[in-house]
Amino acid sequence: MVVSVTPRHPTGGDGIRSVTVLGSTGSVGSNTVELIEAYPDRYRTVALVARRNVAALAAQARRLRPEVAVVADEAHYADLKDALAGTGIAAAAGPAAVVEAAQRPADWVMAAIVGAAGLEPTLAAARRGAIVAFANKECLVCAGELLMAEVRRHGATLLPVDSEHSAIFQVFDPERRPAVSRLILTASGGPFRTWTRERMAAATPKEACAHPNWTMGAKISVDSASMMNKGLEIIEACHLFGMPDGQIDVLVHPQSVVHSMVEYVDGSVLAQLGTPDMRTPIAVALGWPDRIATPGARLDLIRSSRLEFEAPDPLRFPALRLARHALQCGGAAPTLLNAANEVAVQAFLEERIGFLDIERVVEATLASLPHSELNDLDDVRTADADARRFASEMVAAGRVSR
Numbered sequence: 001m002v003v004s005v006t007p008r009h010p011t012g013g014d015g016i017r018s019v020t021v022l023g024s025t026g027s028v029g030s031n032t033v034e035l036i037e038a039y040p041d042r043y044r045t046v047a048l049v050a051r052r053n054v055a056a057l058a059a060q061a062r063r064l065r066p067e068v069a070v071v072a073d074e075a076h077y078a079d080l081k082d083a084l085a086g087t088g089i090a091a092a093a094g095p096a097a098v099v100e101a102a103q104r105p106a107d108w109v110m111a112a113i114v115g116a117a118g119l120e121p122t123l124a125a126a127r128r129g130a131i132v133a134f135a136n137k138e139c140l141v142c143a144g145e146l147l148m149a150e151v152r153r154h155g156a157t158l159l160p161v162d163s164e165h166s167a168i169f170q171v172f173d174p175e176r177r178p179a180v181s182r183l184i185l186t187a188s189g190g191p192f193r194t195w196t197r198e199r200m201a202a203a204t205p206k207e208a209c210a211h212p213n214w215t216m217g218a219k220i221s222v223d224s225a226s227m228m229n230k231g232l233e234i235i236e237a238c239h240l241f242g243m244p245d246g247q248i249d250v251l252v253h254p255q256s257v258v259h260s261m262v263e264y265v266d267g268s269v270l271a272q273l274g275t276p277d278m279r280t281p282i283a284v285a286l287g288w289p290d291r292i293a294t295p296g297a298r299l300d301l302i303r304s305s306r307l308e309f310e311a312p313d314p315l316r317f318p319a320l321r322l323a324r325h326a327l328q329c330g331g332a333a334p335t336l337l338n339a340a341n342e343v344a345v346q347a348f349l350e351e352r353i354g355f356l357d358i359e360r361v362v363e364a365t366l367a368s369l370p371h372s373e374l375n376d377l378d379d380v381r382t383a384d385a386d387a388r389r390f391a392s393e394m395v396a397a398g399r400v401s402r
């Protein structure tokens, strides 16, 4: 279940919700900052966190006046300190400072760091019972059971931000969970939806990042092109909604208007629709349990006119099969899948491997490393590091065909 059984009071005693944004300079993070800025009487910012984009972080900090701004990469600390000189806003750097920022008592934390790097700060926010707006799907893929157990143990509230999971959240009735027969995750199909495998083999990072409907960070854009993004989302949905893999289907919907659906045992299918604009699912989480206005275009079904649906092609997009396989294997398998994918996507973005090599690296990592049990965070860290080492060696040794 997404919202914990004992949801905390969503705002402070003064009626103002204190907020922290992890990954504030990214695509999700900057949309979140834009919405927070639009409601100065409603939100007060505690911390902003990025990796190294000091210029964007300092500009956001000057506008939102958080207590602290943090860069994960210590090499950028001096620049951040200089950029914030005279503002009274503290500057900090390094992974421990990122976790410390998440531990500060903000009512609401946006988890929008990309990749497994977001796991420890997200866990830190969950462990103090915060409302966590959850964009960083890699966290749930690499440590889903552990993270959900911590959410439950500490009475945290997890609100999905991924548009598909936000859609399901809005039409899923956790009180009637046995009456839900199926979750239907929609997928745009990405920029290579109609491409042949031969054409994909020669795809460039620029082509892979040219998503037809959404403007997003590079990593999720490449994941959308390979459809690994949908694979990660199946795993995310299993954890968020407590549904088995066999009750989660994927439907390609090129217009990205129907953001996902829930089918009930009586045959009713409830869907959430909207324009493809991340400010809507972010606003659902930021305003929760209320609704707040967003500035984006409204859905005009007369202008959209056609809504098309098709089955995903498992032969051209094997990432879906790999993700389901990892989920079924359990243990460390999803952790390995995620880490190998992160390494391979980065190598593709740096033009060290071809697009189809991404799936080869992931498949080989999953097949070669043990799917050990994950009992604690150390086990997750070990599996993640082993997969990164294996995948990096495979890339470096040229053991993928380019």
Ligand SMILES: NC(=O)c1ccc[n+]([C@@H]2O[C@H](COP(=O)([O-])OP(=O)(O)OC[C@H]3O[C@@H](n4cnc5c(N)ncnc54)[C@H](OP(=O)(O)O)[C@@H]3O)[C@@H](O)[C@H]2O)c1
Residues within 6 Å of the ligand: 022, 023, 024, 025, 026, 027, 028, 029, 049, 050, 051, 052, 053, 054, 072, 098, 111, 112, 113, 114, 115, 117, 118, 135, 136, 137, 138, 161, 162, 163, 214, 215, 216, 217, 218, 219, 220, 278
């Ligand atoms: N973009 C979307 O529309 C969308 C939709 C649904 C879900 N998501 C998910 O949301 C997450 C963020 O996606 P995005 O597209 O916003 O990514 P993005 O544009 O690449 O932004 C990533 C953010 O994380 C920060 N960051 C990266 N590594 C970090 C580290 N080690 N420590 C602290 N901060 C770090 C980056 O800082 P710098 O700028 O300094 O590098 C940046 O602020 C991903 O998990 C993605 O799957 C995104």
